[in-house]
Amino acid sequence: MQIYGMRWVAIDNLSEAKMALTQIGSDPAGVANMAGKGIGRAIKLEQVPLRAAHILKQEMLSVGGDAAVHRDVITNSIDATDVMLLGTVRQLEHLAKKVSAQPFGLKKIGQALKQLLIALEPSTTRSLNCRGKELILGERTLVMGILNVTPDSFSDGGRYASIEDAISQAQRLIDEGADILDIGGESTRPNYAGVSAEEEWKRLEPILKALLERVAVPVSIDTYKASVAAKALEVGAHMINDVWGFQRDPDMARVVGDYRVPVVVMHNQDGTAYHHLMGDIFAFLQKSIELAETQGLSGDQIILDPGIGFGKTTEQNLEVMARLAELKTLGHPVLLGASRKSMIGNTLNLAVNERLEGTLATSVLGVVSGADIIRVHDVKANSRAIQMADAIVRGQRGVHYVGA
Numbered sequence: 001m002q003i004y005g006m007r008w009v010a011i012d013n014l015s016e017a018k019m020a021l022t023q024i025g026s027d028p029a030g031v032a033n034m035a036g037k038g039i040g041r042a043i044k045l046e047q048v049p050l051r052a053a054h055i056l057k058q059e060m061l062s063v064g065g066d067a068a069v070h071r072d073v074i075t076n077s078i079d080a081t082d083v084m085l086l087g088t089v090r091q092l093e094h095l096a097k098k099v100s101a102q103p104f105g106l107k108k109i110g111q112a113l114k115q116l117l118i119a120l121e122p123s124t125t126r127s128l129n130c131r132g133k134e135l136i137l138g139e140r141t142l143v144m145g146i147l148n149v150t151p152d153s154f155s156d157g158g159r160y161a162s163i164e165d166a167i168s169q170a171q172r173l174i175d176e177g178a179d180i181l182d183i184g185g186e187s188t189r190p191n192y193a194g195v196s197a198e199e200e201w202k203r204l205e206p207i208l209k210a211l212l213e214r215v216a217v218p219v220s221i222d223t224y225k226a227s228v229a230a231k232a233l234e235v236g237a238h239m240i241n242d243v244w245g246f247q248r249d250p251d252m253a254r255v256v257g258d259y260r261v262p263v264v265v266m267h268n269q270d271g272t273a274y275h276h277l278m279g280d281i282f283a284f285l286q287k288s289i290e291l292a293e294t295q296g297l298s299g300d301q302i303i304l305d306p307g308i309g310f311g312k313t314t315e316q317n318l319e320v321m322a323r324l325a326e327l328k329t330l331g332h333p334v335l336l337g338a339s340r341k342s343m344i345g346n347t348l349n350l351a352v353n354e355r356l357e358g359t360l361a362t363s364v365l366g367v368v369s370g371a372d373i374i375r376v377h378d379v380k381a382n383s384r385a386i387q388m389a390d391a392i393v394r395g396q397r398g399v400h401y402v403g404a
Contacts, residue, residue: 145178177383257295
């Protein structure tokens with residue numbers, strides 16, 4: 001039985017909370033005070049030293065929230081524990097402020113918690129400079145069109161190896177809605193042996209030079225080899241997409257840093273063994289972020305990719321997709337690349353050329369989860385799905401209500 005229209009209201013961030021409170025006519029001062037009380041968050045910390053864990057739990061209880069720790073903490077029989085902070089945004093904000101003045105590393109925890117809470121809010125509109133070409137982040141989800149100039153890629157190998165075919169396909173992708181072109185000269189499909197840097201550049205060079213003279217959108221180069229990236233950037237490429245996140249070629253971070261261009265750093269690993277799947281992915285990406293920052297890159301210049309289809313089983317890929325929104329924790333733009341991947345084929349039992357609908361589902365989920373860029377083969381269909389999802393997910397941001 002429903003009384004007075006009683007229902008659950010989905011509120012995921014402060015903007016939505018303020019909108020909901022404003023709609024019922026709350027006083028502006030009350031809106032500012034109450035908004036954070038309507039949003040629950042679960043924040044996990046790993047291997048916190050025992051003294052800090054005790055204080056975190058006590059302080060979280062003192063602000064009205066709760067904290068879960070390992071059962072052996074009560075006996076002091078372990079040296080460290082994972083901690084799960086459970087509370088509202090307002091409670092967590094109070095906790096961050098309280099622990100920032102305490103010892104045992106708690107000051108850093110408080111500062112990090114404050115930044116994490118900010119990162120979980122909807123991103124603002126900002127401009128990303130790609131060597132003179134501008135990408136607007138936060139306004140809508142951008143589409144990166146895939147152009148493989150290889151004879152053996154898993155999905156479209158050999159179709160665009162000539163300059164004429166590659167240029168024609170690039171223009172088609174742009175006409176269909178691609179905001180960025182991502183050009184690859186080496187297949188990264190599973191169990192592929194790879195090619196030399198010389199062969200990769202031989203495939204890329206003529207097509208890249210031709211495209212840079214003809215297209216208006218930023219051109220990204222999909223490579224993990226520093227020498228290939230250096231040559232591509234020297235002739236004018238605008239971005240680098242490294243499927244090993246600066247962690248395969250030790251010179252890659254320096255090369256990209258020298259040119260100060262945006263870079264996609266993707267999670268990757270040999271094998272599919274994990275301690276904690278998302279925790280391990282975060283640790284890898286954090287190392288990639290640090291490598292980028294040591295070379296002068298920062299903020300939106302560092303774009304994170306969870307690496308769907310790389311070093312993961314189908315079940316692990318599905319879990320990453322389900323938890324994609326957690327990547328916002330790291331405070332950088334997120335790119336999703338699930339187009340035509342084996343995760344879709346294995347789940348739906350479909351061949352590569354029959355995976356469009358599955359890809360569309362991942363793209364829409366990417367929008368809902370806050371991805372900034374979605375990398376796809378079939379640009380027209382994905383652009384339409386993404387635009388529709390954006391209209392639903394982003395449509396009410398910035399709307400102001402007057403009165404009740």
